[in-house]
Amino acid sequence: MAFPTTPRSPGRLVVVQPLKRKRCAGCRRGPLSLLLLEDGAPWCLACADLGHLVFLPRGDTALTRRSWEESSLSAVVVRFNRRKSRYERQGVLVEAAALARAEARCLADAEARRRRRAREARGRAMADERFAAAFTAEILRLFPGCPDGRARAIAAHASVRGSGRVGRSAAGRVLSEGAVTAAVVAAVRHVDTPYDRLLMSGVARYEARRRIAPSVEDVLRTWRGAGEEYAG
Numbered sequence: 001m002a003f004p005t006t007p008r009s010p011g012r013l014v015v016v017q018p019l020k021r022k023r024c025a026g027c028r029r030g031p032l033s034l035l036l037l038e039d040g041a042p043w044c045l046a047c048a049d050l051g052h053l054v055f056l057p058r059g060d061t062a063l064t065r066r067s068w069e070e071s072s073l074s075a076v077v078v079r080f081n082r083r084k085s086r087y088e089r090q091g092v093l094v095e096a097a098a099l100a101r102a103e104a105r106c107l108a109d110a111e112a113r114r115r116r117r118a119r120e121a122r123g124r125a126m127a128d129e130r131f132a133a134a135f136t137a138e139i140l141r142l143f144p145g146c147p148d149g150r151a152r153a154i155a156a157h158a159s160v161r162g163s164g165r166v167g168r169s170a171a172g173r174v175l176s177e178g179a180v181t182a183a184v185v186a187a188v189r190h191v192d193t194p195y196d197r198l199l200m201s202g203v204a205r206y207e208a209r210r211r212i213a214p215s216v217e218d219v220l221r222t223w224r225g226a227g228e229e230y231a232g
């Protein structure tokens with residue numbers, strides 16, 4: 001059977017969603033929802049030996065392309081748009097097994113993408129861990145009296161990705177002494193002094209900082225002294 005082609009899809013079988021009610025030139029069934037034009041006559045898909053194909057609507061480009069590649073027999077489905085005066089592609093007809101293989105390939109791709117994202121997330125987590133470890137080491141170098149647990153907590157808090165905290169700033173990333181000290185001071189202020197309680201009770205921030213400054217200095221002095229234990 002010689003199949004017609006249209007100028008829009010040269011070399012491809014074209015199946016039409018008819019706008020008018022048509023009957024099959026072979027078996028006389030009708031009206032046909034899909035037909036193949038041969039020598040100007042409409043044929044149903046069964047008579048055109050296309051009855052075993054399944055319709056895949058347009059929309060998923062990758063799935064369509066792969067179904068097309070996998071299918072040894074396939075057809076483009078078009079419908080005439082009167083307003084635009086042209087045929088528009090509605091989808092494709094492909095073998096069911098080909099569609100299944102194409103779907104499997106698309107799923108494998110999605111799985112590969114998911115694995116890559118997970119791999120990248122693990123890489124970021126490891127970089128974060130390395131950074132927090134370096135931050136901790138730098139805290140302990142500058143403040144040898146700081147308890148290990150406190151140093152790790154301060155580093156972890158300062159290093160939280162996307163937090164905008166000191167650890168994520170440019171100075172923090174290169175672990176400048178100023179950035180590390182700022183993170184330690186902030187932690188001491190909140191944990192070792194009544195700073196937060198003062199703020200909550202309505203004391204202005206500069207006044208609260210002035211009142212707790214001696215306590216902060218005491219802690220920092222203790223932590224700076226190597227070997228000295230601080231019971232914090």
Ligand SMILES: [Zn+2]
Pocket residue numbers: 024025026027028029043044045046047048
């Ligand atoms: Zn027929």
